[in-house]
Amino acid sequence: MLVETFNPFNNLIISSLVAAIPIILFLLCLTLFKMKGIYAALLNLVVTFLISMFLFDLPFGESMGSMIQGAIQGIWPIGYIIIMAVWLYRTSVESGKFDILRASIAGISQDQRLQLLLIGFCFNAFLEGAAGFGVPIAICAVLLVSLGFKPLQAAMLCLIANGASGAFGAIGIPVGITGTLNLEGNVTSMDVSMMTALTLPIINFTIPFLLILLIDGFKGIKEVFPAILVVSTTYTISQAIVTLLMGPELADIIPSLLALGTLALFLRKWQPKHIFLLNDQAVKLEKHTVGNIIKAWSPFYLLSIFVLIWSLPAFKGLFTAGEALDFTTLTFKMPGSTLTSKIDLISATGTAILLAVLITIITTKSIGFSKGFTLFKKTVTEFWIPIVMICAILGIAKLMTYGGLTSAIGEEIAATGNFFPLLSPILGWIGVFMTGSVVNNNTLFAPIQATAGNIIGTNPALLVSANTVGGTMAKLISPQSIAIATAAVGETGKESVLTKMVLKYSLALLAFVCIWTFVLSLLL
Template structure:
């Protein structure tokens, strides 16, 4: 059978014209989402159809190969991406169904020594990061916004705070799904994907360490910063250090989990000695109601509320230890993908192994490890109840699982379609054409690379989707320009991190959580300046890392 080798100047034998035509599917996606205001899965379906048409008519890819390429991308979207996300959300839902989540929420209410500003940081930054690590996709924003609103914080400030706090953990959210997607779509090996995580683990902590202080400023101006800078500094620094160490030297999938647990622990120890001095004045200044009184929780209930996060840390840690990791990885299913395996070549004329073979690690998979963790948590919670409370039955756990699948049905479809589009664009040569053209911009490309991730996440609401769309292009452009591809994939990921706060999806979730439906524009105005400032910082940082600071960025061939 005839093979297909993508040619990057297929349209009019011009690289520039080919790159322009290759942008049609992306433009279709953005126009449908922003201009037509269609739902995400409808926009993705239109973009996929446009991608197949461009592949067939513009890049001369046989239609059967383009369709099979879309199915191949959709398969990766289902497993591992959707599998990981669903298991992460189900894991969180178990804690809610058991009643233990309420104990965790009340634990946060007791911390901070009555200082609402510190309590807000702990909830939005530390606990919100923990939720992002396990669930992501809007859950942290919705949950923490409601908790902060209950403290008496005004709706607009509550929405602004949770959106800004959510930038810190996004890159490693849902057990590092954005980074795993960047590595897979970008054609990187497991070692190179870990390298991407290491670079992101150098970039994002710089932003994260300042987030708590910024939250203080938003809540209570400069007076708040002066009064509570010490706990904000301790929380930010401990989070940043733990994030750097975990991403570079431990299990990068657990980066946010460990960073959040460490920052919470450090904060708890620090707050045993630190006392706020202006609580009453602060409450009056922030127009807060009188501080509520709440009973102290028994230590056993606090430990049981924190137990799920300890279990998931242990499970992931053990699964990545030498012999255990090797044994788990040995059970990997490899499926030669129909048509693509025999006929699809890369631009060098060699078989396209990444698209031609569908590999699934059955056990050494974040979704499967979360399933195991969730089953252990469900078993423990089912055995240890207190006076008939906090029990969890097998039927409840099953209902939460099926309910999670049902609630996420449109998100699942969107992910499958976006990954299908990414694979069609990659395999036909569209993404590569754009990448080669962008690489011709030279030094300007290294500065603007994070903007692609920012735009992609701002539009789709997902750093994972942004990486699916642009990772192959970033790799191609980097290789053409002689730049470390892993750095550019990290740039795309980190750029996406600071774009999430201005995405329509995030704004809508925050507005709904704080009862500001229809006032998303007010929230947008409150966060857009911070988003632009952050992405400009990331652009400068990546440019320096690609030039004068290149010795700080690890390279894995």
């Protein structure tokens, strides 16, 4: 906070209501006024700038510095990660490796309950971790339809499955971004990552059972119980270990690959007595050699290896002050402001993904640098608007933090006292439902959660985690997710039908997160 007081009106209720104008207006723009996200974000950036400077007395230089700092962080490292992740995915698709990869998964078993676990859960989680931004919903839903699932059924199942992985989409950006927000209590992205391990494992373990229940009832759970247990246990335990020891970057990728590989090996020795087929007819799939399958997976295990290296403390230590590679970190002061910003040229996670892309292009004859660069330009063209939107929202978050608006809202919310943790996940749920993004949700509301936590004496990392997990439950029914899912399966126009199909599961999961967060707040 760079202002003298967060209560410029000498009345906390009035100050907090004024401070909440950017958030309320943003939500109204997206719902009542039905504005596009980019226009809503830019309009609210201007409004927040004016409120911060003229009503909360944030100096002009600091106001400009706040917006510039937010824009820089939106481009680097966030935008950098998004572009690199999608570029890698598109390179895999263009090379034909992705088709082999999909066939290798679908061909493991003809039982469609097991195909749902392999594709709808494991592969869905992997794509969420590798690319995010609707990619897993679109691809996995289409693949399930090609295997005989009904279109809206496939979309519903993929949306529900995404509840286990949405918190760590696109190389962990939703949690990773919290480390750029200068949260009260010095809450880091690692703190939030570790705190998610108290809630997400319960959800992760449950969702595979729920998926099978939805297509084949309790009979189906009984018949494929060993396979469900393999997936649930492997994914849940491995994600908990990754989030506790390594952080958010690989929290989807490593667990999903382990669960996928473990289940594939298990199914070589075990198959259910009754092969379940939705249409009583198995879909024939093209078979590929082991060598081709290994090559098809190469872009993604390269991604995992490089991101793993980038996450190692020893590697990160090379970029600290006075060490061998500290010169690759550019630090500069915002003009006319006390604020600083930095660009990590090599240590940024996006660089690890870039290496995976370059090696994939070099080792793939059908791509080459010319076609690879064309794919890069296509990715930038398609994603520059979402990245500008993220920059604007980060600018809003910075203005609200440095201008004292976040503190004003946090102080007022804290008036609910020890009851607030019960409501904390709902704030995240609303944020994602409106913005369609856990990243944007955490950017807007994580500072408020952290401030409220410090005031009421609850672990602020717990509340930021609750904001993340509660928001993830809203991804199941956010308008963007629904639109992507219906479009992918050729059911555009039936968004309301799909929303009704998924809504009760989103609300049930949210209710659990609310109650569990309240229990944790009493124990921690």
